[in-house]
Amino acid sequence: MHEEDLAAREENVDNLTDAAAEGQEAQEDLQQKFDDLNNSYLRLHAEFDNFRKRTLKEKADLIKSGGERVLLDIISLVDDFERALAILHDAEDKDAMLEGMDLIYGKFTNFLKQHGVTEIEAIGQPFDADRFEAVTTIPVQEESQKGLVVDCIMKGYALNEKIIRFPKVIVGE
Numbered sequence: 001m002h003e004e005d006l007a008a009r010e011e012n013v014d015n016l017t018d019a020a021a022e023g024q025e026a027q028e029d030l031q032q033k034f035d036d037l038n039n040s041y042l043r044l045h046a047e048f049d050n051f052r053k054r055t056l057k058e059k060a061d062l063i064k065s066g067g068e069r070v071l072l073d074i075i076s077l078v079d080d081f082e083r084a085l086a087i088l089h090d091a092e093d094k095d096a097m098l099e100g101m102d103l104i105y106g107k108f109t110n111f112l113k114q115h116g117v118t119e120i121e122a123i124g125q126p127f128d129a130d131r132f133e134a135v136t137t138i139p140v141q142e143e144s145q146k147g148l149v150v151d152c153i154m155k156g157y158a159l160n161e162k163i164i165r166f167p168k169v170i171v172g173e
Contacts, residue, residue, distance in 0.1 A: 073111055080104045120156035122149045122167040132156070133166040140172035148172050
């Protein structure tokens, strides 16, 4: 019996040795997978960080160049004003001066439209505190005028549907 017991123990030791070797191989495989995934994570993290930095720089460049384009358009309008002022100093024809100023005004309004800026219609509209800034109220004789904008002191403008300057209005009461 002793020999059988010894043989069983040797077989047990062999089984444990095989299991330990398999466990070691499994651990090495898992370690390799971990290392691969960790390296992949580090590369993706670095790539994302570079992407973030690049997009921030591109955004700053777009803002900078977008302002530059608008300024160039404004400079051309300043040139028109300089020419108009030169004519005003020398001209005696008021109609020519008025025509020149109307032309420059038209260029300004077209410039605003090209950049998505639209004038907000105010007079005759029901007063809405989200769209208008009431400067004062005045009594009106007609009942239909109550609660409506009866005068506009300063025009308001919207940029692509977002109000960038509220119209300053007088409301009938």
